[in-house]
Amino acid sequence: MNDAAAWRNRFMTLLDRLPTPTGLCLGDGVLVDANPAFAQLLGTTPMKLRARQVNDLLQPKDVRDYERLLSSLRTRRRRRGDVAVRWKTGTGTLTIQVLTDQSLTVLLLTLVPTPIESADVPDLTERELAVLRLTAAGHTSSQAAHELGLTADGVNYHLNRLLDRFRVPNRVALVARAYTLGILDTTTWPPR
Template sequence: MDPDPVRQDAVTWRNRALTLFDRVSMPVAVCDVYGAVLLANPAMAAECGTTPGRLRGRDVLELFRPQEATQVERIAEALRLRHRSRYQVSVCWRAPDGAERYGELTADPVSDSAEDTPALLVMLRVLGERDPAPDEAEPVRVTPVEGRILALLAGGATTARAARETGLTVDGVTYHLRRLSARWGAANRTELVARAYALGVLAAGVWPPAPS
């Protein structure tokens, strides 16, 4: 029996699209709605000094640091509401040669239908770079919302209470905690709070806990 011609055409076009994806000189990735990389082309991997396979599962906003926290918050809220617009985030990152680069991430929600949870087609535009000073140390950066969540956790708050206090959903608080845990390699929330104190993100000797 001959194979389904529609299915065969779909496979053919998928293979062509993947070939084009790999050959595009612009850094491009496909991420899930939470920002985890599903697929990256060689140009995107080169910006991170690795291979496409090793980027799978990484958080794109950990690889490329947002310059304005409010941009990320607005995009997260828009995606929760299933808005389908093009989103842009100003970012910076450390290039494999040690230079500090800056540019713009553009994310387009894509899916087969309006009802499906979209994936994000992410493109990186490099705008420039600056050479790091010899003794320059990477500062520890958290957004005001992340600092507030960490302070609430340090004071014994549950995820639900942290959501009420910050005006986020429970999923929103969990998203921030997942990002912070991945960034600092924390295995659980106790370790996450301990690292926040060790890194100076939370003020020492203060009760109730507060961001420094």
Template sequence: MRTTEGCGPVPGSRPDAAVIWRNRALRLMDHVPLPIAVCQFGGRILIVNRAMAAEFGLLPGQLRNRRILEFFTLGDNTTLQTLTEAVRLHRRSQYPAPVSWTPVDGRERHGEMTVALVSDTPEQTPSLLLSLRAAEPRGEAPPPAPRAEVSPVEARILAAAARGDTTAQIAREIGVTTDGVNYHLARLTRRWRVPNRTALVARAYATGVLAPDAWPPRPARSSS
């Protein structure tokens, strides 16, 4: 792709195919309900998806360039040693790491962070692809998810928001005005006491309003 110094791509030039597919992959990751992050090997955060940022009541951009261990505490002292040894031996595999963290509700949680070492070649210092799964307290049954009452229109709006649609796109799909979309989103935000649309989508998955294993996102219940 031809560029002019300091001016970006030359008008009319075609973007590199790798850049196009990278951007598509990033958009897809952003709408996966599983919390995901990509970090440098030293721990500096490069990318997080919405679900990871919503754990802390933040937007994805607010986590970039910060250290992942600002947000998570390792449950043992062997994880970093294991990863360092894997890099030395040019291994590219996945490694589970027990972690704890304090999400936006202020109650400490525990779970497992799966760490995958990824790089284009074995000789390169790898990046860390992290995925987070929360654990239930030992010896206790999982608490029932809080019941979320939404109207069919609200459920469809939440599904469209989870796809990353703009307010105008949601309005066209649902058949309401943009003010109507904003009204429903604002009412849900107040009802669920969340700070933004990102957290709203995360709450919709957590309370079962949206089907957790469906893409594109859709309401979990036929009545929604």
């Protein structure tokens, strides 16, 4: 194995261990690899991201700024730039850096999600709060529906609205976010 191949293997091992959501793509926007943190943020696995177009996964908030950044990266006027992006479950800043290795040029992508500030926490209705509490206590949709006098579809409706409003991909993340933001009390059980 030559030195370049050995360094590439070390880099890929390091990439998988980085806690920062990071990916590599070719100049045409096709993802070559992404670490688990990047995939988790997008609600999938690294293998399912390979060979996908970055533009299909992340949409720039301002298309003109994004096009200017890509143009300056292609012409090598800049080696790095930031762009505000959104994806299915969140928003954040995508940093794009040009990496050149002998005959190969790739783009290093670093995605930093915009944190939800306590001021950004939506006001919850009593029904949403009840659904959240029962979910945190481990109730299924059917069990919560029975207890609240709703249908399972009604509970799922409220859960999906909560997932969207808190910009999280699943129930576990929703409950964790609710505890983190102080919506649920960590000192009582069942959750209040």
